[in-house]
Amino acid sequence: MAIGTGPSAVTGTDPQLSRTALEVAPLLLGAVLTVERGGLRVAVRLTEVEAYEGEQDPGSHGFRGRTARNSSLFGPPGTLYCYFTYGMHYCANIVCGTEGRASAVLLRGGEIIAGEETAKARRRNPARARDLANGPAKLAQALGLDLGCDGWHVATGQEISSGTNGGIGADGGAALSPLPAVEPPDVRTGPRVGVAGPGGSADYPWRFWLEGEESVSVYRPAQPRKRRKPAGRTPGTD
DNA sequence: GCTTCGATCTTCT
């Protein structure tokens, strides 16, 4: 694999990521993301991603502009944007494009290729290996990504170096293998998952995955959320 | 194997 030394400018503009999310997303398929967290290292080969094109994309967290939560999304290409969702899950994006544009690629699925024992422990030993990272929250959990990783810098073709990730400190770091010049031949595209309304599945088929990979997540069309049932009994709607 | 539904809490309107 290709994690190694490379261009040294950790905070500089990464030419491989300084393209639109739509351009970067298919190139990320097959790339290897290595994350070191708490002294433990896990590497994943990305098999499924989704593109989010910033403030022009209704499905993007950056659509309504910059907030405290999504400020990392507006950072320079290579910034890791981690967020907390549904009250219990973390998801991770890699920012691309240009700084201030909120263009990013959501990491949805991957195959663990190193640190499998660590990933299993973090994922509470799922029955099947494919369940280690076949979903955005599962992938983030397997890699040990949470809000503490928000704002890290993930440059392509660089070695992990603690303390160089945007001043995060010695907690860990992340690295991405160099991206190919052209997208892999077995890339498929389709509707994004769980994005409802304008900017949803039909309007933006910006989900990319590698055909035939087991680590691709289950597709679930966006559905309106139901109110949580009040304690005791359900309302008399029958 | 597939489908349905509840859990949980941050963020935004």
Added chain:
DNA sequence: GAAGATCGAAGCG
């Protein structure tokens, strides 16, 4: 107050 870039358990065939 409502919705959300999700997950996993339970129920069903």
